[in-house]
Amino acid sequence: MPRLLILSSDPDAYYKLIRSAALPELEFVTDPSECDMVFGEPRLIREVMPNLSKAKWIQSMFAGVEVLMDPSFRRDYTLTNARGVFGELMSEYVFGYILAHEKKIFERRLAQIARKYDRFESGVLRGKTLGLLGVGSIGSHLAGTAKHFGMTVHGFTQSSETNKDVDVYYHGDEILKFAAGLDYLVCVLPRTKATDQIVDANLLDALPSHAVLLNVGRGNAVDESALEAALKNGTIAGAILDVTAKEPLPEDHPFWTTPNLLLTFHTSAISYPIDITRLFIENYSLYIEGRPLKYQVDFEKGY
């Protein structure tokens, strides 16, 4: 009988959802050393990692699992993460902010406060180009929404090239060429060594001056000093950062007051228990049948 350990800041929600699914054979345990499988938040899993001696499968409740990549940790188990459930939430966030920029909703609010009936023109998404730095399941969903709004989609990727909503793919040393044609650059990268400061001064310089950067992946992808300078110098028009290198953002960080920079405090796509439990149940069914699990993390790549 498989013994499951749940590690969440809101464990009751998950117990309730899993109980109501009446999964065959499943037993809940609370001692890490006794469990065969873990369903939890990466940081909580990390804390008990040395005691998870019997665990054969760990299902992360989040997408980002970099805290489990420590080389001192076991890798002789199957790690699966949350995937495929964040695409629609990320689309809501990304297009909410992109449309807010095009429709100048902050400027219109200021006009209202100043009692000015000022009909300055809105921008239009249709015909503009969205660049995806990372074209996984989230990037693919963003591409679909961009197409719904009549945009052109460019993708920079190391691997998969299967998305029909991406009009042009760029690779390897083409990153500056990729950047040059964009109105919006959306970074959807996981935290790995390969993504460290990929958005650097050169990339920011290569973007058109009206371009806007959005980072909904991980903070490590952005050279924060370079971004601060780019926004102060008008190298690019704006940035919307859901993630930063340090979270919470330190009180004395220049981003609090960098011009044309919006912070959203890692709220773009929270993990809803009902979505994440659906993934767990799907994988549990495969697990008890002895079949390969979905959403497996590659320890070499780190995602």
Place this chain on the structure above:
Amino acid sequence: MPRLLILSSDPDAYYKLIRSAALPELEFVTDPSECDMVFGEPRLIREVMPNLSKAKWIQSMFAGVEVLMDPSFRRDYTLTNARGVFGELMSEYVFGYILAHEKKIFERRLAQIARKYDRFESGVLRGKTLGLLGVGSIGSHLAGTAKHFGMTVHGFTQSSETNKDVDVYYHGDEILKFAAGLDYLVCVLPRTKATDQIVDANLLDALPSHAVLLNVGRGNAVDESALEAALKNGTIAGAILDVTAKEPLPEDHPFWTTPNLLLTFHTSAISYPIDITRLFIENYSLYIEGRPLKYQVDFEKGY
């Protein structure tokens, strides 16, 4: 040889686009009494209406043609308006503001200004219900975008019921029932006698208290005193008004400072010459072939 009068605040853009299309037989004239057809803005057409004695066809550059409905004006000609080109622009505007509300982008901006790393939760569009007051070509496009974001769509309409993206239709005396189930009510109605103050105190009372009203149709549809009271009393959560009964909004109007009310000064969907000229050219081809024109206005209905 058909003689065309162009009446626009930016006539050169239209002359240039039409010339570049090299339409057969077309001649430009500037004297209203000499033209066979007019391509223009409704208010400018209205000014010369008494002199348009020979005009057989008038193509409006805008969607709203209520200023041409004066009973003293001729109706023995074909009036066509701009249709089918505003749907995507309206979707950008409506979903920009709906997403701004869900993602709390004004509140997050205030948190940043206060240097508070405050991770209060965003709302989610997925699963919410959008109500369309009016399901013409704009409403249909909005329905499609709502479906893209996983919303349920309810429509209140007098006539057409052909849109597969509308999940439930309501009619006639069902308007309060229609309102009761909505998270967002989007008014996309033309100005007619039948739409006067359709959004009244009863309708606002019928909406859930978390609901948000958007008006992208015409200002006559809203009882403005009732809306002011509803927002002050918390009967509904917010309103985004692109249109108002009087435009520009009078300087002493309470809407400038009504809580949770955003004004956008009739900018939601401007007429782009390239879109509108495409409609004119399409209809011109039908006109010279003697076939029925598209986008005809029904003088009885007023749209």
